Amino acid sequence: MTAPHPQVPVTVRMFSQRLSATRRGARLARRFTTQQLDAWGIPYGSELSETAELIVAELAANAVLHGRVPGRDIALRLTSSVGTVRVEISDARGECLPVLPSTPPDGDADTGRGLLLVDALATRWGVDTEPGPGKTVWAEIDH
Incomplete structure (x- = not known):
């Protein structure tokens, strides 16, 4: 009989904040993301910090534009x-799921690039529908 393999301790850090479903939120x-990552030892201005900040900016903008329900917040986790940072943005509109465009928007279009950026920057991303009327759009960045 072989001895069981010892388990290696793994540190998992978590942060969660509810925010108003507004442009300010x-x-x-985005600001909470860079501050929290810096507190965890992922410095401001590093490639990982900037990538996470851009992904959160796009997901949060989509949440307040497409997922807003008056009186309901969004949540950042x-x-x-x-080796992995995971960002999540939750909103109250589970019926309004994000769809990756099949073609890039016209060059002069003001919108339509957010999920393309998330898809290009994240190692993987997806959508989880929550029990009830909400959804969570998440992205993971391996480093």
């Missing part, structure tokens, strides 16, 4: 574990 989500 989306800006705060960050998780950091060995």
Whole structure:
């Protein structure tokens, strides 16, 4: 009989914040992301911090534009574990699921690039529908 393999301790850090479903709430989500990552040892201005900030900016902007329900907040969740940072933005509109465009928008279009950016920057991303009327759009960045 072989001895069981010892388990290696893994540190998982988590942060969660509810924010108003407004442009100000989306800006705060981006700011909280860089501040929290810096507190976890992922410095401001690093490639990982800037990538996470851009992904959160796009997901939060989509949440306040397409997922807003008056009187309901959005939520930011960050998780950091060995080799991966996960960002999540939740909103109250589970019936309004994000769809990756099949073709890029016209060059002069003002919108339509957010999920294309998330798809290009994230290692993987997806959508979870919550029990009830909400959804969570998440993205993971391996480093």
